[in-house]
Amino acid sequence: MGIVRRIEQTSTYLLLSATSLLILYPIALIFVSSLKTSPEFMSDPFGWPKTWTFDSYGAAWHSANFSTYFGNSAIITVLSIAFIVLFGSMTAYGLSWGFKGSKALFSYFLLGIMIPIQAKIITLFILLKQLGIINTHLGLILVFIAFNLPMAVFIFFGFFKTIPVELKDAAQLDGCSDVGTFWRIILPISRPIIATVVILTGLYVWNSFFLPLILLQDKRLFPITLGLQRLKGEFSVDWPMFFAAMVMLMIPMIVLFVLMQKQFIKGLTSGAVKG
Structure with missing residues (x-):
């Protein structure tokens, strides 16, 4: 049995090493x-x-002029991630209470994941033009928030449902309001899930090419992906x-991934094992 296990471990290490080399x-x-x-x-x-x-x-x-493109991407990514995490966590926390109609509302948010961006781009372009925020960082950031919010709600909701109700009840017995419970209790223990959302949405926003290509025309506003194309x-x-x-x-x-990888891995595995 010892020899068989050693062969299995060696084969696993060789396979992982080959995969790492292929990626690197x-x-x-x-x-x-x-x-x-x-x-x-x-x-x-x-x-x-x-x-x-x-x-x-x-x-x-x-x-x-890559410094300008880099700065534009940094502004767009940081602001988008901040509001995605804020709005996604607050929405998911409210839905996790299970009030009447919460399931239907949660299903409505999931529609944002099911419908591809390409199917909405024409309507989106017309809407931003009518609002007067086409070809602006504000318009692009709002679009990124809207398109990534459903996934953030989905991820946060799954984690919040694993939090014991007794923890919320104990906080309220100590005088915390619902808002206070969210900021003082729920968010501090949600760091693994926050890291997961930050990395997933950060990769999407930072590497996005299609949306900036459609919604931006001024070269001074281009993110790094469009700057690379130039x-x-x-x-x-x-x-x-x-x-x-x-x-x-x-x-x-x-x-970003190196700094948050431990929390990211915890976030991916949170709720997988109970008890």
Whole structure:
């Protein structure tokens, strides 16, 4: 039995190692390519750089106006996540009390997950234009909040239903109102779920290309994804600068996941085991 178990563990480690290499290889290739000069990349795309240089990062950041795109993405993502977490948690907390009609209202929120964005884009464009917030960060942020709120409500609702009712009753016996219970008791113990929502919605908003492409026309308002597209010329591409921009695009989400991975994993597994 010991030999069989050791073989199983070795096979598992080999499979995980192979999967990790398969995932990390493209990322490593992009990073190494960003450290080459353009002639060197064209002569040997998959080789190691003969001269390591970070000039492409400076060129992408300053010459290609990438700092503006990066700042736009940061503003859009941070504000969108903040309101998605706030509104999603408050809505899910109210629905978790199980009042009359709460199931029907929860089902209504789930419709936002079932209907694809592409099916609503024309109506959405007309609505934002009539409101006068087309081609603005405000309009884009409101759209991101609306489209990600159903998923946030769904995730928070599943977690709040696992919280013992006795915990809420004890807080109210101590003098906490419903709002006070939410802010002082529920939110502090919901950090794993908050981390899950932050990462999932953050990835969606940060990497979104379709919605900014449709709703923004002013190049000064473009997020980093549209800015990355602008680095590709009509007839030629400075690939090291393009890859440097891609690295800068990936770094914030990688850092976010590293900082919140423990809470993220707890959030994914919360409620899986009871008792």
